[in-house]
Amino acid sequence: MELKDIIKPENLVYDKSEVQTDTIMHYCPGCSHGVVHKVIAELIGELGIQEKTVGIAPVGCAVFAYNYIDVDWQEAAHGRAPAVATGVARLNPDKFVFTYQGDGDLASIGSGEIMHACNRGENILVVFINNGIYGMTGGQMAPTTLDGMVTSTTPFGRNADLNGYPMKITELIAQLPGTSYVTRQAVHNAASVRKCKRAIKKGIQNVLDKKGTSFIEVVSTCNSGWKMTPVAANKWMEDNMFPFYPLGDLKDGVKGEPVSKN
Amino acid sequence: MAKVKGAVVVDKEGCKGCGVCVNECPHEVLALHREVNSRGYHYSYMENPENCIGCINCGVVCPDTCITVYRVKV
Ligand SMILES: Cc1ncc(C[n+]2csc(CCOP(=O)(O)OP(=O)(O)O)c2C)c(N)n1
Ligand code: SF4
Ligand code: SF4
Ligand code: SF4
Ligand SMILES: [Mg+2]
Numbered sequence: 001m002e003l004k005d006i007i008k009p010e011n012l013v014y015d016k017s018e019v020q021t022d023t024i025m026h027y028c029p030g031c032s033h034g035v036v037h038k039v040i041a042e043l044i045g046e047l048g049i050q051e052k053t054v055g056i057a058p059v060g061c062a063v064f065a066y067n068y069i070d071v072d073w074q075e076a077a078h079g080r081a082p083a084v085a086t087g088v089a090r091l092n093p094d095k096f097v098f099t100y101q102g103d104g105d106l107a108s109i110g111s112g113e114i115m116h117a118c119n120r121g122e123n124i125l126v127v128f129i130n131n132g133i134y135g136m137t138g139g140q141m142a143p144t145t146l147d148g149m150v151t152s153t154t155p156f157g158r159n160a161d162l163n164g165y166p167m168k169i170t171e172l173i174a175q176l177p178g179t180s181y182v183t184r185q186a187v188h189n190a191a192s193v194r195k196c197k198r199a200i201k202k203g204i205q206n207v208l209d210k211k212g213t214s215f216i217e218v219v220s221t222c223n224s225g226w227k228m229t230p231v232a233a234n235k236w237m238e239d240n241m242f243p244f245y246p247l248g249d250l251k252d253g254v255k256g257e258p259v260s261k262n
Numbered sequence: 263m264a265k266v267k268g269a270v271v272v273d274k275e276g277c278k279g280c281g282v283c284v285n286e287c288p289h290e291v292l293a294l295h296r297e298v299n300s301r302g303y304h305y306s307y308m309e310n311p312e313n314c315i316g317c318i319n320c321g322v323v324c325p326d327t328c329i330t331v332y333r334v335k336v
Pocket of ligand 4: 030272279328
């Protein structure tokens with residue numbers, strides 16, 4: 001069978017979502033941000049919620065997220081996305097409001113905002129891209145940087161005595177009663193992307209059902225900051241990030257439960 | 263069991279040559295071209311098109327959503 005007999009509209013099985021714009025993303029080749037953007041755009045399209053979605057963009061490499069997913073957006077100051085989302089969601093209870101934040105944004109400068117939004121159980125979805133580094137500004141150490149990990153500000157590796165311990169903020173969030181669903185996912189291969197998509201779908205559904213905060217960490221790569229090829233970065237993540245940041249659900253329950261089940 | 267044949271179309275200009283799709287394809291269909299696109303990236307292409315089963319794995323992992331996949335039963 002010739003290619004031209006296969007490449008026909010009726011045989012189409014995978015294509016870009018209409019909710020994703022045609023703008024070429026500014027991300028480095030192989031960056032996890034692009035995969036997560038794509039998954040969010042696909043779900044918004046599949047669930048038919050394009051008109052009622054409001055995204056809150058972070059400061060960090062994803063600062064231009066609003067150029068790539070064709071929904072309403074509001075840009076927030078660094079780390080303040082959960083506070084802005086609180087306002088948007090409370091004033092527009094019928095909208096689907098989500099934040100999209102990096103680990104520097106969420107776990108460092110914005111650690112207060114995320115804790116309190118999750119503790120209040122704001123009816124929002126949080127998508128948390130943990131690449132263990134400040135990607136945008138040149139690969140500085142983040143709270144999430146692994147012990148011993150080399151960054152531009154820890155050239156000899158993170159040293160807990162000097163730099164503190166890597167922070168599992170998702171485990172902390174899972175203790176907060178305002179959350180209903182807290183999970184840790186990845187997007188390094190097709191199976192994990194499919195799983196992550198199911199998790200984000202559940203988070204979106206929870207918001208539509210007004211179940212409180214859903215929090216989805218995506219353990220990610222920053223191959224530029226890590227100074228590796230994209231394929232090597234995915235492997236490094238499996239070998240080094242996953243043991244410390246194990247994938248899976250941390251809480252799958254209802255708002256109001258004081259602690260996570262796990 | 264019905265056999266399937268697949269084919270992909272890579273948006274050559276959108277591709278950043280990251281190689282993630284090449285690594286993910288279970289049938290070694292894809293490779294990075296020795297030539298580059300207008301932005302200087304070695305774009306992905308079907309080096310062994312006859313092996314493609316249209317599993318969509320390459321499309322699913324592409325961070326720049328530049329792979330479209332087709333599949334037929336034969
Ligand atoms: C108030 C303020 N402080 C510091 C900065 C500098 N800054 C920009 S992005 C960033 C960190 C981004 O890291 P992360 O949130 O992990 O996003 P990534 O780029 O890794 O996706 C910092 C510190 C800023 N823009 N605004
Ligand atoms: S610097 Fe890192 S996080 Fe930012 S676009 Fe490049 S790979 Fe992605
Ligand atoms: S559809 Fe599957 S078999 Fe075909 S190129 Fe993509 S990953 Fe390989
Ligand atoms: S995953 Fe996408 S951007 Fe990367 S090489 Fe393949 S087609 Fe190009
Ligand atoms: Mg980061």
